[in-house]
Amino acid sequence: MSNRIDTTRLQEIARAYTASAVLYAALDVGLFTEVSGGCRTEEALVTATGLRPIDVDRLVSCALSLELLDWDGAELCNAPDVETYLVEGKERYAGPWMMFTRPDVSGWFQMTEKMREADSTKLGMYDELTVESARKYHQATSSIGFGAARRFVRTVDLSNRTHLLDLGGGSGAYSITSVEQFEGLKATVLDLPPVVVATQEYINDAGVEDRVSTIGADFTEGEFPSPVDVVVMASNLPIYDGEVIGGVVARAFRALEVGGEMHLIGEMLDNDRKSPVDAAMWGMNELICGSQGRAHTRAECENYFRSAGFVDVEVTDFVPGILARCVGKKP
Numbered sequence: 001m002s003n004r005i006d007t008t009r010l011q012e013i014a015r016a017y018t019a020s021a022v023l024y025a026a027l028d029v030g031l032f033t034e035v036s037g038g039c040r041t042e043e044a045l046v047t048a049t050g051l052r053p054i055d056v057d058r059l060v061s062c063a064l065s066l067e068l069l070d071w072d073g074a075e076l077c078n079a080p081d082v083e084t085y086l087v088e089g090k091e092r093y094a095g096p097w098m099m100f101t102r103p104d105v106s107g108w109f110q111m112t113e114k115m116r117e118a119d120s121t122k123l124g125m126y127d128e129l130t131v132e133s134a135r136k137y138h139q140a141t142s143s144i145g146f147g148a149a150r151r152f153v154r155t156v157d158l159s160n161r162t163h164l165l166d167l168g169g170g171s172g173a174y175s176i177t178s179v180e181q182f183e184g185l186k187a188t189v190l191d192l193p194p195v196v197v198a199t200q201e202y203i204n205d206a207g208v209e210d211r212v213s214t215i216g217a218d219f220t221e222g223e224f225p226s227p228v229d230v231v232v233m234a235s236n237l238p239i240y241d242g243e244v245i246g247g248v249v250a251r252a253f254r255a256l257e258v259g260g261e262m263h264l265i266g267e268m269l270d271n272d273r274k275s276p277v278d279a280a281m282w283g284m285n286e287l288i289c290g291s292q293g294r295a296h297t298r299a300e301c302e303n304y305f306r307s308a309g310f311v312d313v314e315v316t317d318f319v320p321g322i323l324a325r326c327v328g329k330k331p
Contacts, residue, residue, distance in 0.1 A: 017105075022062040024102055027086065027095050031059060032068070032078050036087040040075035092147075096140040107288035114287050122220065122244065124291025126192060134195045142171040142202065148234065148265070149177035151319070156263065158182045158230060165190065165255065167219045167233040167248065172199045172212060174232050179211040188225060190215045220244050224255035230263070231256060235323070237266025237301075238282040239293040246304045253308040256330045262310065268324040269297045276321050301326040 026032060034048040045056045060076065063069040068082050078087065085094040107114070121127055129137075138145075158164070158178055164187040166175040175187035189199050193216030203212045215225065220240065224231075231252040237245065245264075252262050267279035273295075283295025298315040301324075305313040310328025318325040 019066055020105075022059070022066060023068070023098065026059060026063055026068065027099060029059075030088065031063065032082050032086045033088045035069065035076050035078050036083060040072070040077065042076075045076075092143070094143050097144045100140040101285070104285065104288050111284075111287060120287075120290050120292050122240070122292055123218070124239070124286060124289040124293070126239075126291070129192055129194045131194045131197045134192075134198045135201075138171040138195075138198050138202070142173060145171050145173035145235065146177060148319070148323070149173040152232075152234075152263075152265070153177055153181040155318070155325075158185055161185055161230045163187070163228045163230070165224060165228040165231045165252070167191075167224075167231065167252070168236045169199065169232075169234075170195060171202045172206075172214075173202075174234055175212045176203060176206045176208055179208050180206070185211070187212045188215060188228070189213070190217055190219050190224065192216065192218060220248060222251075224251050226255040227257045228255055229257045229260040231260070232263045232265070234263070234265040235267075237264065237268070238279070238286060238295055239289075239291055241292045241294055242296065242300060242304070244292075245296065245301075246307060249304045249310075250308040253310060253330055258330055260330045262305070262328055262330075264301055264305075264326040265318055265323055267295065267322065268301055268315065268326070269295050271297050271299045273297060278322055298324060298326070 029049045029051060031045070031049070034045055039045050039048045042053070042056050042060055045060070046053050049056065060069060068079055069076050070079055071077070084090070084092055086098070087093060088095060152174060159182050161182070162185060164175060164178055164185060166172065166187055166189045168191050169175055169189035170191060172189045175189050179185050179187055189196060189212065191199060191214070196214035196216045199214050203209055203214070233248065249262065249264070256262065267282045269276070269279045273280070279295050283293065286293035302313050302315055305326060305328040309330065311331045313326070313328040315324050315326045
């Protein structure tokens with residue numbers, strides 16, 4: 001067996017942006033939606049997309065090589081995950097989520113300048129958030145958020161809980177899904193004032209106005225409403241540094257009733273910081289967004305909890321390779 005070192009891996013990293021660009025272009029022209037709808041030859045795709053034959057040839061070749069498309073005999077077909085998540089009009093369509101970070105692309109190629117001329121605030125881009133930008137943000141992220149929330153209620157039994165505090169709850173996915181699942185549970189979503197305007201729209205659409213309320217505030221400052229018996233902070237961990245997260249967890253501890261529990265769900269690094277790559281990249285994304293956030297390890301998250309006074313602290317996989325869940329109870 002040869003142990004020869006070559007540049008293959010490094011070249012793949014250097015050109016990884018090309019795969020993202022192909023995915024964006026395929027979504028732009030509706031490639032996967034057209035294939036799902038019956039345009040299973042390049043000739044049919046030329047007619048459906050309005051692209052030149054050579055460009056359809058190029059795009060199909062790239063999509064095949066990236067395993068986004070496959071062959072079904074002599075006809076094209078979508079890969080199973082593409083058919084599920086990237087066909088517009090389907091219930092689980094996640095195209096907006098896949099496109100969510102596309103506006104940040106140019107910023108990633110300015111990382112060197114951003115690091116050498118650092119300019120950041122605690123909230124970064126969220127300092128300038130408006131109601132309209134909050135709506136747009138959650139239109140892109142809510143499909144994934146509600147999927148994670150459904151996983152949460154399958155994983156965590158809240159049948160004996162009465163009031164959930166949802167920190168940075170955004171679309172209200174965790175609150176809405178939890179009260180729908182557990183009779184007798186009420187919830188409060190605490191997020192920035194422009195965000196909770198959008199949150200209320202999701203609450204109204206779900207018909208749970210009598211059980212889910214909102215508070216417009218910056219949850220990185222001030223004490224939390226009390227008493228509550230469960231606190232959730234989900235999918236905003238890398239936005240903040242360790243001091244902020246430690247403070248949030250400590251204030252959550254104070255707000256909880258004795259016997260209450262907190263769940264911190266987010267992109268956590270393994271303790272050696274070698275994986276998951278996604279967690280590291282979300283931490284780096286905060287450079288692009290102008291905040292002081294970073295990636296946190298599982299051990300760091302456990303320490304935030306123990307330092308606040310939580311017991312029975314543990315971190316488990318939530319979505320393996322993507323999200324982990326840190327949980328603790330107030331003695």
